Amino acid sequence: MRSEQETIERMPWWAWVAPLGAVVLLGLTISGVLRTEARPVLFLATLFLAASVFAAVHHAEVVALRVGEPFGSILLALAVTVIEVALILSIMLAGASGAETVARDTVYSAAMIVLNGVVGLCLMMGGARHHEQSFQLHGATATLGVLAVLATIALILPNYTVASPGPWYSRSQLLFIGGASLFLYGMFLFVQTVRHRDYFLSDTVLPGEVEQPHAIPTLRATIVSGLILVVALIAVVLLAKSLSYPLKTWVLAAGLPSTFVGVVIAGVVLLPEASAAVAAARANRLQISLNLALGSALASIGLTIPAVAAASVFYSQPLALGVGQADTVLLVLTLFTSTLTLATGRTTVLQGAVHLVIFAVFIFVSAVP
Numbered sequence: 001m002r003s004e005q006e007t008i009e010r011m012p013w014w015a016w017v018a019p020l021g022a023v024v025l026l027g028l029t030i031s032g033v034l035r036t037e038a039r040p041v042l043f044l045a046t047l048f049l050a051a052s053v054f055a056a057v058h059h060a061e062v063v064a065l066r067v068g069e070p071f072g073s074i075l076l077a078l079a080v081t082v083i084e085v086a087l088i089l090s091i092m093l094a095g096a097s098g099a100e101t102v103a104r105d106t107v108y109s110a111a112m113i114v115l116n117g118v119v120g121l122c123l124m125m126g127g128a129r130h131h132e133q134s135f136q137l138h139g140a141t142a143t144l145g146v147l148a149v150l151a152t153i154a155l156i157l158p159n160y161t162v163a164s165p166g167p168w169y170s171r172s173q174l175l176f177i178g179g180a181s182l183f184l185y186g187m188f189l190f191v192q193t194v195r196h197r198d199y200f201l202s203d204t205v206l207p208g209e210v211e212q213p214h215a216i217p218t219l220r221a222t223i224v225s226g227l228i229l230v231v232a233l234i235a236v237v238l239l240a241k242s243l244s245y246p247l248k249t250w251v252l253a254a255g256l257p258s259t260f261v262g263v264v265i266a267g268v269v270l271l272p273e274a275s276a277a278v279a280a281a282r283a284n285r286l287q288i289s290l291n292l293a294l295g296s297a298l299a300s301i302g303l304t305i306p307a308v309a310a311a312s313v314f315y316s317q318p319l320a321l322g323v324g325q326a327d328t329v330l331l332v333l334t335l336f337t338s339t340l341t342l343a344t345g346r347t348t349v350l351q352g353a354v355h356l357v358i359f360a361v362f363i364f365v366s367a368v369p
Contacts, residue, residue, distance in 0.1 A: 011224070015058045018051035019228055022235035029242065042246055049239040050268060053083055056232035057272040059225040066222040079229065080296060081303040084110075084269045086237040088308055090244040091261065092317055098248070098258040100318040103308040104155065104167070105262025107301055108323050108331065111151055112362045113266055114297035115334050118274045120355030122289045123341070126281035127349035133286040137345035139192075139199035143294040144342055146188045148335045150181055150301040155331065158322035167322030171313060178309030185302025192295075200291055256367055263366050270296055286347065326369070330362055 025044055028034040034041050060079035084106065091102045126133050154177065163170040169177060192200050217225070251260050273296045280289040305321075312319035323331065337358065341351045 011221075012058070014051060015055045016228055018048060018055040019232040019235050022048040022052045022239060023231060026235065026238050026242075036242055037246075042243070045239050045243055049236060049243060050271075052232045052235045052239070053268060054272050056083060056229055056236060059229035059232065062217050062225040063222055063229060066217045066219075078303070079233065080269060080273065081299055081307065082233050083236050084265070084300060084304050085307045085311075086233075087240045087244075087265045087269065088304070089311055090237075090241040091248065092308070092311065092319075093315065094244050098261075101167075101259060101320045102262055102265070103304070103319060104321045104323060105259045106265045107262075107304055108155055108327060109263045109266035109366070110270060110300035111147070111155075111297050112330065112334060112359065113263075113270055113274075114293050114300075115147075115338050116355045116359035116362060118270070118277055118293045119290070119338070119341075120352045120359055121274075122277055122281035122286070122293065122352070123347045124349050124352030124356060125278060126284065126286055126289070127347060127352055129282055130284045132346055132348055133281070133284060134346050135287045135290055135342075136199055136201070137342070138196070139287075140290055140294070140342040140345075142191065142196075142199060143188070143290075143298065144335075144338055146184060147294065147298055147301070148339075150184060150298070150305070151331060151335065153177055154181060154301055154305045154321055155323045156328055158320075159328070167320040168318070169321060174309045174319065175313060178306035181302050182306040185298060188298060188302070201287070257369055259369075260366055263363070266300070269300075290342075324369075326365055330358065330365065334358055 021044075025034070025041070025048055029036050029041065029045075036042075036045075056079055088103045088106055092099045123133075157177075158167050158169050158173075161169065161173060163173055247264065248258060248261055251264065252258060273292050277289045277292040280286070280292065308319060311317065337354060341347065341355065
């Protein structure tokens, strides 16, 4: 069988084909050889966008293994955040109707997808296969505590401030909340990777197994992945810009509300890490699964909100952050249920089923408000 080192050194074909294909397609559209609005071109652009997201996360993971902690976690978070922010800003700056709410819809959707869809699927599949699973209680509760604060001040509090009535923050409030979110996420990252790293490491070893450290990629493999990562991120940003208007058009044509654009963006961004989290849960590595899932949700709020807040102030673009009443109820219910789920350090299929039901309600209410 191929060793872990050989697996890392052998780059999957799609990890370099996707960014290369995206660059070629962008070159043909920019030069005028292909028309951006043509249906086949839009289909290829969508395909390469999704594939480039997967490729970017793959190469970020390779580089992260080489540089180690805490820089590896920072790199992964930044890579995912660049993708999410690119998709959000491409729609915000296009100035289309409803562009002021796309950041709110995406961040809210990311939190709901992770805490209910991803976590629910992990607990359901892991519990069905291994009966009962355990994780580090201190790390999970610390992550959820930070996530609850970030979600509340970013998505609920704007509805109750008076400096700028409605779902809006005033300019000074927006800058303060963006700075506070960035500070809190930075503190969490410091605790996770330096101060209390043991809180986020698995304290169990399967019978008959000995935990081995991950193979470290060679310098050559790291440099190649780093270069392709940059290309993939640039491709995602440019493709997102070209697809921003068609995406909203497709959503409206399907009879869905414009806010469903945020669900689509969050789903595309989170799909690679969600797949890895589910695979870890099935392998009875629930701690790793929760680290991946909850970490992606934290990065989505803690890094995306400061980025879009800064862009909103710099470009004088309106930015509505407060969610509606139904979304507030679902968000509070999700945080409350997640607290109960992560309160004991052990999970079964029941907790997974509960979260998946909330996720189904979220999707249905998003499609039929």
